[in-house]
Amino acid sequence: MDTKDLAKIDLNLLISLQVLLEERNVSRAAERLFITQPAMSKTLSRLRSVFDDQLFTRSSHGMQPTPRALELAGPLAEILSGISQLVSRQAFDPAEVETEVTLALSEYIGVALLPTLVPRLQAQAPRLHLRVVTRVENQREQLALGNLDFAIHFRQQHYGPEFRIADLGGSPPVLLLREDHPLSGRDISIAALAEYPVIRLYVSDREQLDAQTGEDLFEYLGGGARGSLEISHLMTAMEVLRSSDYIMPGPAFLLQNESISQGITARTVPGSADMSADYVLVAHQRTENSPLHNWLWEQITCTIRELRPTQPRKLRQRVAAGAAEHR
Incomplete structure (x- = not known):
């Protein structure tokens, strides 16, 4: 991607162009953007310079878009819609998830946990790809690097503030x-x-x-x-x-x-x-705002809470x- 030309573009200019295409009137566009009419006229001047085109011409029926402006209208609306979706928090639906998540845990923990957890995940997130790995050293480092999403292991002596920890219980x-x-x-x-x-x-x-x-x-x-x-x-x-x-x-x-x-x-x-051997669920702070990872965290801890009363x-x-x- 060539970022040199992109660096010249102010996103606010594109928003202004979208409003001008919708209103075809400088005064109404200024009102919608909460700026003065002179400021809106200055913005239009900048847009003409960026696109090397008049974009709008005056007529007895108001401002008319040029062929270049009409050509920009479709892609511009699509781009701004994509940016809006990018920055907005969408409602999370596990049924729509189609990605891979990696969980590190020893096989003897997996034998106790996975027969209950996996059917639970499959029922709610049928397209989720769960990858379980059993031989991983330096798991905190791997979590920080993004090679692991979660780890279930023996509680370690020190965790930095960048890690999220949930106690899962333990036994001699x-x-x-x-x-x-x-x-x-x-x-x-x-x-x-x-x-x-x-x-x-x-x-x-x-x-x-x-x-x-x-x-x-x-x-x-x-x-x-x-x-x-x-x-x-x-x-x-x-x-x-x-x-x-x-x-x-x-x-x-x-x-x-x-x-x-x-x-x-x-x-x-x-x-x-x-x-005593105490077990914990661990994740890195890089996933703390991920709806998927927060949902999976809850599924894992809930499954363990449900299993625990039947064990003692x-x-x-x-x-x-x-x-x-x-x-």
């Missing part, structure tokens, strides 16, 4: 293992846990989780003294748990999804009373059942 970690695991028939201690290999599920910005819980859970459980598996695929990790003696620290809400947790039980991590009782029952197996 539990130990996931198969229902007939050798540990199910004995007291669990850190020493006992060190006898079994550990699955370390990928978590973006893991140091933030360690900062919350006070230490690296992987190392706390013995560091996989008898072997370990680091993996980013939750479904595969759960299959490994079902078919081996591996153990895996993780959030208790994974047990809420019975289709993936079948055959898996949970035990309280020894000494984990002071450990069910999860306590399944964790308690796992703890009772060794009694």
